[in-house]
Amino acid sequence: MTKKIAVIVGSLRKDSFNKKLALALAELGRDILTLEVTPLEDVPLYNQDLDADPPASVLRMKKAAAEADGVLFVTPEYNRGIPAVLKNAIDWGSRPTGKGVWTGKPAAIAGISPGVIGTAVAQAQLRPILVMLGMKLMGQPEVYISGAPGYFDATGCVAEEKNRKYLRNFLERFAEWIG
Numbered sequence: 001m002t003k004k005i006a007v008i009v010g011s012l013r014k015d016s017f018n019k020k021l022a023l024a025l026a027e028l029g030r031d032i033l034t035l036e037v038t039p040l041e042d043v044p045l046y047n048q049d050l051d052a053d054p055p056a057s058v059l060r061m062k063k064a065a066a067e068a069d070g071v072l073f074v075t076p077e078y079n080r081g082i083p084a085v086l087k088n089a090i091d092w093g094s095r096p097t098g099k100g101v102w103t104g105k106p107a108a109i110a111g112i113s114p115g116v117i118g119t120a121v122a123q124a125q126l127r128p129i130l131v132m133l134g135m136k137l138m139g140q141p142e143v144y145i146s147g148a149p150g151y152f153d154a155t156g157c158v159a160e161e162k163n164r165k166y167l168r169n170f171l172e173r174f175a176e177w178i179g
């Protein structure tokens, strides 16, 4: 049986390039990993007052992560940092203390942007957060994708063979990383 991966996408945008990347990765690695995007649309802003009785959307998100063999973060960069949507999901998943879902989970990061730096700054910010949470974060290969609009074809598939190969290798390495 293939390993189950909870995919946390840091964009809620309908036509999100990062959502497309997550779906393309799911397709490219379907024989080795089962990637499922965790819905975040209805996850409210984190509020510590709700720790004792979290909303259903949060419980659903935490369950998906808890039951997964690994977590893949696919994120845009907002103002040289990680989007609030992503940080919010991470904060919910980390609480209450001792009942977080991230600790010990193998993790990897990917991101795509229309701009030239391909989410590198956001990913650099995300790394220490995931390490601090006790995730087993894969260091290589890194996935910084720029030039987003031309990266996919009209059907949402990764257009170029060399890019498909790169992503396939990333997925194979992540599967090995999970063990």
Ligand SMILES: Cc1cc2nc3c(=O)[nH]c(=O)nc-3n(C[C@H](O)[C@H](O)[C@H](O)COP(=O)(O)O)c2cc1C
Residues within 6 Å of the ligand: 011, 012, 013, 015, 016, 017, 018, 019, 076, 077, 078, 079, 080, 081, 112, 113, 114, 115, 116, 117, 118, 119, 148
């Ligand atoms: C609030 C905001 C801030 C942004 N800041 C950056 C940035 O710092 N670096 C960058 O490469 N792109 C930045 N962008 C452009 C995003 O890369 C672009 O909107 C991208 O399509 C967002 O990802 P998505 O397609 O998955 O929604 C920003 C976009 C928004 C809406």
